[in-house]
Amino acid sequence: MIKHADPEVQRRRLRIMLRDFRQSRQLTQKDVARELDWSTSKLIRIETGESSIAVSDLRALLAHYEVTDPEHVDQLIEMARIAKHQTWSSYRDVLSPALLLYLGYESSASRIRQFEPLLIPGLLQTEEYARAIIRAYSPPSRSDRDIERILQARMERQELLSREDPPEIFCLMDEAAVRRVVGKSGVMVRQLEKLKRLNELPNLHIQIVRFEAGEHPGMQGPFAILDFPDPADDDLVYLESPSAQALSGEDAAVYVEKFFQIEDLATPKARLNGVMDELIADMGRAQRPTPTADS
Structure with missing residues (x-):
């Protein structure tokens, strides 16, 4: 069985x-x-x-x-x-084989630990933030239809957050990921507000590595660590890059240790709302016109 x-x-x-x-x-x-x-x-x-x-x-x-x-x-x-069954096969025309493989693993994980230095993780993105990022990453030849298909896959991926048995998720982000303004006016503010709401979920822990923490191991690039419910399955580490890699065994253990090092530098879950409110206020000030000498 x-x-x-x-x-x-x-x-x-x-x-x-x-x-x-x-x-x-x-x-x-x-x-x-x-x-x-x-x-x-x-x-x-x-x-x-x-x-x-x-x-x-x-x-x-x-x-x-x-x-x-x-x-x-x-x-x-x-x-x-x-x-032989492909759960994400309907998107094989717009998603890479490496990403399709990862999505299958992600949907069956019992714990996800992820670090992102530059972007809000895909599981946490608003639709308008995701659309802006997908467009920015797409070659000029990519059609609007394909962009919307990729967006649809990303939104479907987020369904694991609200299922009956969701995985425990730890998302670490560098401050650069939450400070960079993505999309038109208001998109980033709404994204940060969504992070505050998601952080209220008991199984989701969002933490930020502030700039004052200085250099840290995560500056080498994004990665995700997946744990599975069956002890027979080793941890799997996915390295996001054009030549995406999946690691297990001793190679995966290196990234588990790296994650804990970054986690020690990050703000605790309970402080996320304060950090987001600070950033939202900074964005509001940046959008106000600078007073002139005549005003």
Whole structure:
């Protein structure tokens, strides 16, 4: 019986198990591919999660790895069948494969820890803030329709905040993320007001690293750490960049420690409203015309 039926979780768990089966037998990917008359790239794609595995190919791999216990084989086949479903597949025309993979993991996480140095995290964005950011990031050739589709995906992603069993979420942001004015007049003020409302949720903790904290490890770039409800699943770290990476094991542990270091520098959850009110007041003053000598 599969405990967690999320497709991305099952795909990740299955590929890790297949890799471990191969390594425990001291076989290289090239060795296995040659014995099964596959291309090496096919096995690499399966082990990295870039493609799902057909049941017939899974049976061939398990036989090669001498995994023969019927109950275990049936469980792995069920995992493969679940993994073939794509929960975010309707957006594959506008979202990158790396982001689609991350969204599947995010929706099944029990805890999300995220740091953003320059932007409000996507889970917390207002629709108008998100639209402005998507437009700023889009090439001139991207159509209005595609921009709205990306926006729709982002808004759907936020549904996990209000579901019956929401994950515990810790969002750290550098002060630069909340000071930079995005969009037309009023957009940023409404975004900051939304952060105050969201911070009232018991499972959501929003903290700001003020400028006076000085240099800190998060200045290297944004990242998210996902924990999963099943102890069999390792933490997963997602590095946001044009060449997005997903890390686990010891590599992920480095980012967990980095998150705690940044968290120690951030304002506590209880002080968020004060920080937001200060920023909103600063924005109001910045928008007032400067008095002239004749006024």
